[in-house]
Amino acid sequence: MSEPSALQVTDLTVKFAGITALDHVGFTVEPGSIHAVIGPNGAGKSTCFNVLSGVYRATSGSVRFGDAELTRMAPHQIAALGVARTFQNIALSKLQSVENNIMLGRHRLTRAGFLGSGLRLPAARREDRRHRERVREIARYVGVAQYLDAPVGMLPYGVQKRVELARALAMEPRLLLLDEPVAGMNGGERRQMAEVIVAARADLGISILLVEHDMGMVMRLADEVTVLDFGRKIASGPPAVVQSDPEVIRAYLGEQAAKEQENA
Numbered sequence: 001m002s003e004p005s006a007l008q009v010t011d012l013t014v015k016f017a018g019i020t021a022l023d024h025v026g027f028t029v030e031p032g033s034i035h036a037v038i039g040p041n042g043a044g045k046s047t048c049f050n051v052l053s054g055v056y057r058a059t060s061g062s063v064r065f066g067d068a069e070l071t072r073m074a075p076h077q078i079a080a081l082g083v084a085r086t087f088q089n090i091a092l093s094k095l096q097s098v099e100n101n102i103m104l105g106r107h108r109l110t111r112a113g114f115l116g117s118g119l120r121l122p123a124a125r126r127e128d129r130r131h132r133e134r135v136r137e138i139a140r141y142v143g144v145a146q147y148l149d150a151p152v153g154m155l156p157y158g159v160q161k162r163v164e165l166a167r168a169l170a171m172e173p174r175l176l177l178l179d180e181p182v183a184g185m186n187g188g189e190r191r192q193m194a195e196v197i198v199a200a201r202a203d204l205g206i207s208i209l210l211v212e213h214d215m216g217m218v219m220r221l222a223d224e225v226t227v228l229d230f231g232r233k234i235a236s237g238p239p240a241v242v243q244s245d246p247e248v249i250r251a252y253l254g255e256q257a258a259k260e261q262e263n264a
């Protein structure tokens with residue numbers, strides 16, 4: 001077991017042509033905690049996630065996971081450190097079975113590699129069997145074991161989201177980045193997903209960083225919340241404190257007013 005590591009974001013700035021999407025943002029995800037990043041539309045949440053997982057480059061600032069500096073790493077190098085992510089829009093192979101999709105998460109842990117498994121060498125076969133056993137275990141854990149042989153595209157949306165979580169867990173991560181894990185789900189699906197997230201933290205001891213629009217979910221799940229607005233951090237702290245912060249209320253009321261104006 002490797003030592004638990006904190007994720008430390010310091011002075012993170014990301015500029016696109018003419019837009020400062022993140023402006024000197026800082027926060028720490030403590031080992032074993034659930035940390036939420038929230039904020040109105042366009043606040044910079046996705047940009048932040050994309051920098052943490054190596055998809056976007058930071059303009060300046062630092063992201064450290066334990067001793068590693070992530071800002072200059074490619075996505076696969078970050079994944080190899082034990083940082084797994086899910087996507088806002090499901091990124092699974094729709095025609096492939098649930099089992100094969102979850103297996104993809106185990107690639108970084110596969111020693112035999114493509115050549116060995118392609119030639120069906122005995123060692124590769126044994127390894128493949130071991131990985132498939134773990135995949136079935138994880139599938140049971142997130143409640144999708146009954147769908148292992150089904151093509152992902154045939155399954156209800158809420159199940160697909162759980163398969164995506166299973167694929168991320170199959171990487172045996174130390175830090176899990178969840179991008180809007182309950183977006184588009186109904187009430188029952190949201191509750192199930194929340195239970196799995198809480199259980200994953202408790203049973204596996206991993207840290208979880210989530211971006212989420214569902215405030216009820218954030219308030220129930222998160223130990224710490226960081227609030228962004230127009231790329232700046234405007235508040236941080238435990239959910240109850242953040243919820244009653246005047247600047248946070250103002251930011252969300254501003255968003256509400258903008259929506260009402262759009263609909264008028």
Ligand SMILES: Nc1ncnc2c1ncn2[C@@H]1O[C@H](COP(=O)(O)OP(=O)(O)OP(=O)(O)O)[C@@H](O)[C@H]1O
Pocket residue numbers: 016017019020021039040041042043044045046047048
């Ligand atoms: N690839 C990009 N190129 C140019 N501008 C971008 C890019 N990605 C994000 N932005 C801009 O950066 C700002 C922050 O966007 P971001 O998507 O990070 O916000 P968000 O908080 O995730 O919003 P939402 O809740 O709507 O997903 C926005 O002004 C957005 O238009």
